[in-house]
Amino acid sequence: xxxxxxxxxxxxxxxxxxxxxxxxxxxxxxxxxxxxxxxxxxxxxxxxxxxxxxxxxxxxxxxxxxxxxxxxxxxxxxxxxxxxxxxxxxxxxxxxxxxxxxxxxxxxxxxxxxxxxxxxxxxxxxxxxxxxxxxxxxxxxxxxxxxxxxxxxxxxxxxxxxxxxxxxxxxxxxxxxxxxxxxxxxxxxxxxxxxxxxxxxxxxxxxxxxxxxxxxxxxxxxxxxxxxxxxxxxxxxxxxxxxxxxxxxxxxxxxxxxxxxxxxxxxxxxxxxxxxxxxxxxxxxxxxxxxxxxxxxxxxxxxxx
Numbered sequence: 563x564x565x566x567x568x569x570x571x572x573x574x575x576x577x578x579x580x581x582x583x584x585x586x587x588x589x590x591x592x593x594x595x596x597x598x599x600x601x602x603x604x605x606x607x608x609x610x611x612x613x614x615x616x617x618x619x620x621x622x623x624x625x626x627x628x629x630x631x632x633x634x635x636x637x638x639x640x641x642x643x644x645x646x647x648x649x650x651x652x653x654x655x656x657x658x659x660x661x662x663x664x665x666x667x668x669x670x671x672x673x674x675x676x677x678x679x680x681x682x683x684x685x686x687x688x689x690x691x692x693x694x695x696x697x698x699x700x701x702x703x704x705x706x707x708x709x710x711x712x713x714x715x716x717x718x719x720x721x722x723x724x725x726x727x728x729x730x731x732x733x734x735x736x737x738x739x740x741x742x743x744x745x746x747x748x749x750x751x752x753x754x755x756x757x758x759x760x761x762x763x764x765x766x767x768x769x770x771x772x773x774x775x776x777x778x779x780x781x782x783x784x785x786x787x788x789x790x791x792x793x794x795x796x797x798x799x800x801x802x803x804x805x806x807x808x809x810x811x812x813x814x815x816x817x818x819x820x821x822x823x824x825x826x827x828x829x830x831x832x833x834x835x836x837x838x839x840x841x842x843x844x845x846x847x848x849x850x851x852x853x854x855x856x857x858x859x860x861x862x863x864x865x866x867x
Contacts, residue, residue: 565650566846566864568614573847574607575649580615583647585654590633591626592640592655596669597648597843599862600677600705601779604850617648620655621663621672622866633657639669641821643676645808649843651866659817664829671828674835674861678705679824680817681807682713682754685776688803689752693718696748700724700765701756701781702731702739705861708836710754711736716832722750724761727859734834743768749797752776759784767792772799778806836860842867 569576585591598619610616620642624634634640634657641663642655663672685706686692692714699710702723708731714721715735723736724743731739743761749770755762758780766788769775793800811817827833839862841849849862 563651565615566617566843567649568607568610568612568616570612573850574610575846575850577844577846578613580613580650582652583650583654585626585628587629588632588658589654589656590624590628590640590642590660592620592622592642592653592660593625594620594622594648594651594653594866596621596673596863596865598673598676598678598705599849599853599864601781601853602677603649604853607850615647615650617650617653618643618645619673619676620644620648620653621669622653625652628657633660634662639663639672641672641675641825643680643811643817643821649864657818658815659811659821661818661821661825663825666829667825670837670840670863670865671835672825673863674705674837675821675824675828676817677807678861679709680811680820681706681778681805682709683820683824684807684810685710685754685778685805686713686717686752688776688805689754689774692752694720695751696720696722696770698722698724698743698750698753698765698768699736699756700743700754700761701779702736703727703729703859704756704779705836706756706778707754708734708860709833712833716827719752727856729859730836734836749773754778757781759786762786763788766802767796769793769797769800771797773797774800775802776805777802778804837863839863840865
């Protein structure tokens, strides 16, 4: 089969022939029709062994159902998540993170849901009941951030979006859109942080007592420096939770239901995947460069074929 593999020179990815995957009993063999790009995949390409296949988000059609009888049957349109192997014509996908796609949802839309969508869902589950509460989403112009704004509003929260590029965030449902977090102001019950560094430090200063900060990504290697008094005096009982989607799924394997819920919201018109870039995987180089240069507002999707 063909796959998009790591290469030693920019953009560090090229199409090549690789062996077909061999599914385990709990995995379905999926014909990949589209996959989305995530920063975690693209930033590590340069350090990968040349010829390696990466990729997490899969949307396609079941070619061979799982041998153990779990999961969707042959020919069903599906969306799923893998730890490696999505950037290929075929992917072996565990049926506990594989869900059928409603007819109203395209492969391109579905491909945006696994990493970004499940991360947003699990972050809110950590944060707890948010109806009527204040939620802050940092890095809100990214894929997870845009899902988080919409899911927060659906849950009845007052959502503040923090981003350098603010276009379209109010239309997604953000009650307030800011480019900088001031030291003083209302405190937030739940903070979803995708930036780290000084931004996370500023967010710690604005968390409410017994509030929750969920850190799931970092776009900077700068240290997080804050006064401990901001927690034990200003926000007693508050906590900071580090979230990595694959470990979350390993702890509680309900990825199928997460994907099903997200896909149904898209089908109902209640969740917009916010696709900003769609191209053939033959144009992967331009898509990867656009993502790394922060020229993608939302999700970038590549189609296979």
